[in-house]
Amino acid sequence: MPRLINWILFGVYALTVISVLAASLISPAFRAVAYAPVRELILPPPEPITINLLYSTEKEAWLEEVIPLFEASELTVDGRSVVVSAKKMGSREMYLAVLNGEETPDLISPASSLQIAILQDQSPDVFGRPIVNMADTASCRSLLRTPLVVVAWKERAEALWGPSLSGDLWKRLHDVVVNPQGWDVYGHPEWGYVKFGQTNPLTSNSGFQAILLMTYAYLGKTDGLTSADILSNDGYQKWFLDLQRAIPEFGNSSGTYMKDMVAFGPSKYDMIVVYESAAIEQAANAIGRYGELHVYYPPTTLWSDHPFCVLNTDWVTSEKARAAQVLLDYLASDPTQRIAMLKYGYRPVVSGVSLHDRGSPFSQYARMGLQAEVPSVALQPPSGAVLNTLLDFWARNVQP
Amino acid sequence: MKKHIQTGLSILVFASLVLSACRAAREAAGSQVTVSIVYGSEKREWLEPLVEQFNNEKHQTPNGATIVVEATPMGSLESIALMLEGQLQPTVWSPASSVYVPVANAEWRKKFGNDLVTGTPNDLALSPVVIAMWKPMAEALGWPDKPLGWADVATLATSNEDWAAYGYPEWGEFKFGHTHPAFSNSGVVSILAGVYAGANKQRDLTLDDIHNPQVAEFVAEVQGTIIFDGSSTAFFAERMFKNGPFYLSAAVLYENLVVAQETKRLAAREILHWTPEQVPIVAIYPKEGTFWANNPYILVNAPWVTDEQKAAAEAFEQFLLDKPQQLKALEVGFRPADTSIPLTSPLDAEHGVDINQPQTILEAPKAEVIQAAQSLWSR
Numbered sequence: 001m002p003r004l005i006n007w008i009l010f011g012v013y014a015l016t017v018i019s020v021l022a023a024s025l026i027s028p029a030f031r032a033v034a035y036a037p038v039r040e041l042i043l044p045p046p047e048p049i050t051i052n053l054l055y056s057t058e059k060e061a062w063l064e065e066v067i068p069l070f071e072a073s074e075l076t077v078d079g080r081s082v083v084v085s086a087k088k089m090g091s092r093e094m095y096l097a098v099l100n101g102e103e104t105p106d107l108i109s110p111a112s113s114l115q116i117a118i119l120q121d122q123s124p125d126v127f128g129r130p131i132v133n134m135a136d137t138a139s140c141r142s143l144l145r146t147p148l149v150v151v152a153w154k155e156r157a158e159a160l161w162g163p164s165l166s167g168d169l170w171k172r173l174h175d176v177v178v179n180p181q182g183w184d185v186y187g188h189p190e191w192g193y194v195k196f197g198q199t200n201p202l203t204s205n206s207g208f209q210a211i212l213l214m215t216y217a218y219l220g221k222t223d224g225l226t227s228a229d230i231l232s233n234d235g236y237q238k239w240f241l242d243l244q245r246a247i248p249e250f251g252n253s254s255g256t257y258m259k260d261m262v263a264f265g266p267s268k269y270d271m272i273v274v275y276e277s278a279a280i281e282q283a284a285n286a287i288g289r290y291g292e293l294h295v296y297y298p299p300t301t302l303w304s305d306h307p308f309c310v311l312n313t314d315w316v317t318s319e320k321a322r323a324a325q326v327l328l329d330y331l332a333s334d335p336t337q338r339i340a341m342l343k344y345g346y347r348p349v350v351s352g353v354s355l356h357d358r359g360s361p362f363s364q365y366a367r368m369g370l371q372a373e374v375p376s377v378a379l380q381p382p383s384g385a386v387l388n389t390l391l392d393f394w395a396r397n398v399q400p
Numbered sequence: 401m402k403k404h405i406q407t408g409l410s411i412l413v414f415a416s417l418v419l420s421a422c423r424a425a426r427e428a429a430g431s432q433v434t435v436s437i438v439y440g441s442e443k444r445e446w447l448e449p450l451v452e453q454f455n456n457e458k459h460q461t462p463n464g465a466t467i468v469v470e471a472t473p474m475g476s477l478e479s480i481a482l483m484l485e486g487q488l489q490p491t492v493w494s495p496a497s498s499v500y501v502p503v504a505n506a507e508w509r510k511k512f513g514n515d516l517v518t519g520t521p522n523d524l525a526l527s528p529v530v531i532a533m534w535k536p537m538a539e540a541l542g543w544p545d546k547p548l549g550w551a552d553v554a555t556l557a558t559s560n561e562d563w564a565a566y567g568y569p570e571w572g573e574f575k576f577g578h579t580h581p582a583f584s585n586s587g588v589v590s591i592l593a594g595v596y597a598g599a600n601k602q603r604d605l606t607l608d609d610i611h612n613p614q615v616a617e618f619v620a621e622v623q624g625t626i627i628f629d630g631s632s633t634a635f636f637a638e639r640m641f642k643n644g645p646f647y648l649s650a651a652v653l654y655e656n657l658v659v660a661q662e663t664k665r666l667a668a669r670e671i672l673h674w675t676p677e678q679v680p681i682v683a684i685y686p687k688e689g690t691f692w693a694n695n696p697y698i699l700v701n702a703p704w705v706t707d708e709q710k711a712a713a714e715a716f717e718q719f720l721l722d723k724p725q726q727l728k729a730l731e732v733g734f735r736p737a738d739t740s741i742p743l744t745s746p747l748d749a750e751h752g753v754d755i756n757q758p759q760t761i762l763e764a765p766k767a768e769v770i771q772a773a774q775s776l777w778s779r
Contacts, residue, residue, distance in 0.1 A: 182602070190547065192602050192689045192760025248603070248763055252520045262739045263526060264692060267758040285739040290756060 048081040049323040054103060056091045056111040056205065057253055058275065059144060059306060062344045070330045082323045090253075091205040092391075095119040098311070099126050106316045107324045108132075109143075111205035112304040114212075114381050116140065121384025132309045139312065139321075142305035143331050144277075144346040147297070147374050148209045151261065151279045152271035154294040159186045160194075160271075165296045170217040173271075174239060177246040197272040199257050200250040201394050206257075207250065209302040210273040211394055212387070214240060216379055222300060223380035227389040237393075244398045254278045265290030275304055276370070280345025283365040295369040301376035306346075432466040433712045438488060440496035440585060441473035441634035442654050443525065443695055446732045447720075454719055467712040475631035476585035480504045484511060489704045491713050494524065496585035496633065496654065496693040499592075502767035514701060521696040524720055525656075525734035528758050529589050529691045530683035532637070532658050533650040535752070538682050540566040544754075549687035550597040553650060554618070557625040563649075571645060575627050578652035581777045583631030588774060589691045590652040594619050595773050596762050602689050603763035610772040619776045633657065645679055654693050655753050658683045659733025662751040685757035692761065695734075 055063055067084050075082060089097065091110035097103040099122055110116065116134045123131040134140050150157075150165065161172060173196060179185055182193035199207035216222065218236050219229055229236065251257030258278040261269045262285050279295050286293040308331070310316060310324045330336060334352035341348050345361050355362040355372040362372050381387065439447060451471045459467045474482075476495030482488035484507055493516075495501075501517050508516035531553055533543070540563070541548060541556075556574045563571035581587035596602060598618035599609040609615055627648060630636045637657040640648045658681055665678050697717050699710060719725060726738040733751070735743055743755045765773070 180601075180604075190687060190759050193763075195760075256520065259739055263523075263735070263737060267528070267689075267761050268692070282739060289739075289743060 046080045048083045049077055049319055051082060051084050051107055051320060051324050051327060052105045053084055053086040053107045053109065053327075054089050054094050054097070054105040055086060055109040056094065056306070057088045058111055058205075058255060058277070058304070059109070059340075059344075059346075060088050062144070062340050062346070065343075066331065066336050066339060069336070070327060073330065075326050075330065077319060077323045077326055080319075080323075082326055084327060090203050091115045092202060092208070095122075098131075099123065101126075104313070104315050105311065106320045107308060107310055107327070109306060109308045111306060112209065112302070113142070113307050114205065114208060114302075114387055116307050116309055117381060118384040118387055121388070127313060129312065131312045133312070134307060134309070140307050140309040141328050141332065142307050143328065143337075143349055144304075144306040144340055145349060146275045146277040146304050146346050147301045147376060147378075148206060148213065148273060148304070149276045149279060149301070150271055150296040150298055151258065151274055152294055152296060153266040153290065154292040156183075156188075156191060156266060156270045157294060157296065159183070159188060165298055169298055170214050170243075174243045178242045191266070191270070194246075195248055195266075195268060195270045197247055197249065197251065197257065197261075197269050199254055199274075200252055200400075201391060202399065203252045204254055204257075205304060206254040206274050206278075208387075208391065209304070211240075211244070211390060212381070213273070213298065213300065213302060213379065214243060215390060216300060222377060223382075225382040225386055227386050230386070230389050230393050241397055244394070250400060255281065258282050262286045262289060262293070276347075277304075277345040279368075280361045280365065280370070283345075283361060283368055283370075286368075293368060297369075297371065297374055297376045299376060300379050301374070302379050302381065431464070432468050433461060433706075433708045434468045434470055435492060435709055435713045435716055436490045437469060437471040437492040437494060437713075437716075438474050438479040438483075438490045439471060439492075439494040440476040440693075440695070441632040442496055442527070442586075442637075442657060442693065443494075443734070444473045444634055445660055446525065446729050446734065447471055447473075450720065450725055450728065454716060459715055459719070461708055461711045461715065463708060463711070465708060465712070467715055469716050473632065473634070475579070475583035475633075476500065477581075477588060478583040478631045480507070480516075481583075483516075483700070483702075484508070489702070490700060491705050491709045492716075493698045493700050494695060495698075496695060497529075497589070497691060498694055498696050499589055499691055499764045500585060500770065501696070501698075502764075503770050506767040508701075512702070516701055517696075517698050518701045521698045522717065522721060523694040523737045524697050524717075525695050525726070525729040525737055527654040527656040527693045527695075527734050528683075528685060529586060529593075529693060530653060530655050530658065530685055530753075531650050532640070532653040532681055533684055534645045535680040535682045537563070537568075537571065537645065537649050538684060540568055543682065543684060547687040548684050550593045551688065553686075554594060554597060554622045558621050571649070573649075575647070575649045576625065576651070577627035577629060577636070577640070577648050579633050579636045580628055580631055581774050584633055584636075585693065586633040586636075586652050586654065587628070587631075588770065591619070591773050591777055592765065592770065593652075593686065593688075593690070593762060594622055595776070597688060602760065605763070605765040605769050605773075607769055607772055610769060610776065616776060623777060637661070641681070650684075655683050655735075656693075656733035659746050659751045659753055663733070663746055666750070680752060682752040683754070683757075685754065685759070687759075689760040689762040690758050691764065695737075 063086060067086055071083055094108055094110050095115050095118055113134050116132050120130045120132050177194045177196050183191035198210040201207040201211050218239055254274050255278055258274050259282060261272055262282045308328055310321050332350060334350055337348040337350050337353045340346040341353055342359050362370050451469045454469055477500055505515040505517055553576055557576040562573045578590035579587035581591045595615060598615035629639060633653060637653050640651050641661050661681055669678060699713050723738060726736040726741055729736050730741060747753055747755045
């Protein structure tokens with residue numbers, strides 16, 4: 001009798017093992033509970049889930065560092081590991097590539113919500129519905145933050161506007177860059193003409209934000225920009241185009257532009273509009289070179305919030321969408337956010353990482369004007385259609 | 401017997417197949433790709449040993465081909481003219497600066513329908529365009545306390561006064577020179593600086609400025625006094641340094657050439673002791689502004705460049721941008737493109753330069769304005 005019970009128990013055990021193994025074949029979620037030596041011997045390894053990510057170039061260094069860490073962390077979805085196929089691209093180029101079908105990513109991350117707003121606005125024409133929605137926190141999450149700032153050689157900036165920026169920053173800048181007498185007006189003929197710069201709005205988000213900032217400043221608004229403001233206001237158009245046409249050279253990427261400012265010194269750029277994070281990345285290199293480089297926060301600014309959005313398209317399966325969420329959770333974790341802040345100068349989106357943490361560049365380079373509390377008023381970006389109107393206006397009238 | 405012959409033949413056929421397979425494999429593994437580079441001669445001292453080092457290290461493309469770099473120094477504009485004529489088909493063009501790129505693109509479009517230079521090429525090393533002058537002469541003119549510029553030098557060159565007016569009759573006439581503007585980057589920027597000085601501008605140079613009779617007259621007057629020599633700045637500099645102050649009082653060169661010359665002079669002074677012939681030279685940063693030699697590394701957008709050559713050229717570019725090579729750029733007098741490298745010796749007053757200069761630049765004009773300025777130079 002005991003022998004029979006043993007046989008029955010053995011039979012149940014064997015049946016269970018076989019069932020778990022069979023279930024593991026059908027669904028990798030059961031793989032974890034299967035007896036490991038048998039599992040590894042019998043079952044084929046489950047196919048990993050691949051997430052195709054398009055991301056803006058500014059965060060290349062951070063993502064190149066943390067994606068391998070994510071893949072090594074062995075996080076799984078339904079028992080399947082997750083790998084990331086990441087491709088860098090300009091923020092505008094990115095949404096255009098999605099709209100014209102050149103790219104079919106599962107997850108996109110431009111530099112700011114401005115590009116998401118345009119994609120949200122234009123995607124119904126192609127896909128029959130908006131494929132992104134910034135307001136939907138389940139599919140779109142901001143993972144890094146950095147404000148647009150003015151970086152200038154301190155001696156020159158102070159000659160122009162004193163120790164801190166005043167409310168009429170853009171007006172003053174406009175008047176001096178269009179003045180053929182240049183720095184002579186401020187008693188420094190040896191500095192030549194005033195060399196103010198921004199990147200090309202068609203290739204770089206910081207340039208796009210810069211022209212939006214100037215537009216708002218001229219119109220005296222902080223929100224509610226309309227296409228009519230851009231297309232029907234002669235005073236604005238003249239003022240804006242004069243300022244843009246006085247820019248000697250538009251950069252194609254914020255990082256390279258900031259690097260050039262440090263490499264060539266004030267002979268080439270007196271002041272540029274760029275991300276705070278880009279300024280931090282070059283802060284150590286700027287020390288002892290050509291004088292003192294300083295970061296100024298304009299009275300109003302725009303934030304690059306680096307949204308990561310899962311696309312609402314046919315090719316993004318629910319499995320991929322869940323895998324993307326696992327990736328986003330990892331990118332929003334304290335250690336990953338700390339890397340972004342300490343090494344790359346981004347402001348974290350989690351409370352567990354502070355700008356006052358040991359080794360923070362915000363403390364280290366405070367003398368450069370970096371401030372933990374951004375004093376600028378944050379502007380509300382307009383709709384995607386208005387943003388597109390501004391870009392088109394620039395492309396028609398300024399594009400080099 | 402017949403069976404033995406058949407077996408022997410089979411073995412031979414098999415062996416020959418194995419041998420040929422081995423050879424094919426060896427050839428595939430031993431294939432090489434050549435990257436031909438034409439570059440401005442001012443960076444020869446930096447590039448030549450690095451090309452040799454890179455070739456000796458047997459770098460490979462992702463496909464396993466060994467990269468061989470063949471680099472030829474040449475006037476920056478001379479090379480583009482030869483490319484347009486089809487006499488030169490390089491993989492990479494690295495002129496002294498990007499100033500002439502709009503003209504190169506415009507000419508390339510006329511001939512091939514697209515741009516020669518696409519994207520934003522990386523800069524390899526930086527150096528401002530300066531007026532190199534023998535130190536005693538610069539001091540006689542009030543340097544370093546008195547800022548000097550293009551207009552001052554032009555006035556000196558065209559005036560009837562000679563060095564006697566400054567208390568040095570033994571130096572004779574003031575002789576100013578630059579390379580030929582049709583062939584060399586420093587030559588064309590010298591002409592542009594002259595036009596800017598004549599138009600009393602620092603930016604927004606237009607065709608109207610070029611056609612302004614006063615500007616044309618000013619340029620012609622300066623041109624009449626200029627000593628110009630050769631198509632390449634480094635070779636011109638060598639001639640100036642070899643022949644001394646009686647050959648030329650001042651010339652338009654790059655800062656790195658002044659540093660390199662001073663490095664040699666100081667080393668010779670230590671070994672051979674001071675001799676009167678070893679006159680120091682200094683860089684004058686024109687007060688109106690100057691141009692930068694940014695030494696772009698341009699992968700030419702031409703049909704003769706293969707994908708394998710592109711990959712190989714990118715590997716060599718990365719090698720040049722790596723820190724050890726950037727440090728060598730500093731050693732020979734360039735300001736490195738890598739901003740993590742501080743601007744230290746030999747970029748100092750002892751070597752005739754000032755890293756806090758230049759204070760401003762002259763704006764690079766549009767293609768048609770550059771070409772019109774070149775046409776003012778009739779020799």
